[in-house]
Amino acid sequence: MLLLVLMKEERFFYVPNATDVDRLPQEEAAHATRVLRLKEGDSIFLIDGEGGIHQAVVTIATNKQCQYKITNTTTLPQSENRIHIAIAPTKMMERMEWMAEKATEIGIDEISFLEGQFSERRKMRVDRIEKTVVSAMKQSRKAWMPAINDMIPVKQFIDTPREGRKFICHCHEEIPRTSLQQKLEEVQSSMFNVQCSTANGQSFTVLIGPEGDFSIEEVEYALKHGYESVSLGDFRLRTETAALVALMTIRLKVKG
């Protein structure tokens, strides 16, 4: 993997199904040949988003296309624990792009967008988030592309069955909440595991509300459907920061 670290970020390309095709997608090809001016014989790396990082050599480079031949493939395992953050997007789109970038760096498996009762943003350019995620994935050398889902209403998201532990973060003081950290420690403690880790291979879903929070009705709906009521500590956090804090808390408290 040392070579991977040494390779410049710009030489990484995202190519879904990299082994089934023999050329870079149009946009990546334009960047490779026109901006980076790659030529036949140059080394590149292909990330397929499904665990594969492929070393390849450019075989044909024209203004319009960039063909390659894979010379070596490294397959990286998916993280043992699966973390899915479902968030009601902020008014400012760039805060969501920032969140997606950072979440990808830190390690996330799935991001969904929610339309809540108090949502300020009811339309979402998921393609922009995907672009950010692809760029962060290349930058941080991730082999797995997080799944990015279209926006759906909160209740529809809750209605969909999901494995593992499910949390809803909110600020309603009239509904009892436990800190997410404490919730994760409870499991740990009950397992008498002093290394502060819970079992591997778990799934976690975390709901993060809009700037105006979830409505009480939405929180109660979630609680009826198996979600646990949590806070993120004494911090008063912006929506996008809350998502990151929740993600980091799970990553740090649960090994794998």
Add this chain to the structure above:
Amino acid sequence: MLLLVLMKEERFFYVPNATDVDRLPQEEAAHATRVLRLKEGDSIFLIDGEGGIHQAVVTIATNKQCQYKITNTTTLPQSENRIHIAIAPTKMMERMEWMAEKATEIGIDEISFLEGQFSERRKMRVDRIEKTVVSAMKQSRKAWMPAINDMIPVKQFIDTPREGRKFICHCHEEIPRTSLQQKLEEVQSSMFNVQCSTANGQSFTVLIGPEGDFSIEEVEYALKHGYESVSLGDFRLRTETAALVALMTIRLKVKG
């Protein structure tokens, strides 16, 4: 504190020495009277950055000034553990502003800027960072203003004596590193503390390098001066993300 939570963010003003003066600073006054159109008798909140949150009433509001009378004062204690992040700023200034905003939300006590051997940015508009921090402080209702220090060379920072534990984060594989998380757990474990907390009242200093990392010489200089060599896990993180991950790791692993 409920009232604090209910108050709109825009009604919070940062007024250092709020009890010694009787009017808002010029810029805050302009915002209060021209943008928010506050009038005599309106309620406002003053954050003095040194633990005090003061409820006040506007007594005089003109185009140029906004005088107040404090009616109630709440004093919040400083966090028991002190966290100081010293970071070599990124080329893109907005990434540093973003880091300062998020660090303030999550809870930081001091931010310093470093000029390293491989730094891409050698000048720093600390006033812009201060502005960001003030705004985040109001937004997240923090009573304490983090200290923001001017940029100094890495070695000069290291030469300055500092209390508590000191860490340097870097990516040099030839220099042994332990994950910051593990370093903090070691203490915890040696204290037989199953709640995953170390003692309160500690100080932590964390050095974060530039995009091109610290030089080996800089790392070795730090190690000679009592810094511990750490990594931030298997993540490959951008500079500004590294600062946040280090901060969150300490906040989550050390209570207080």
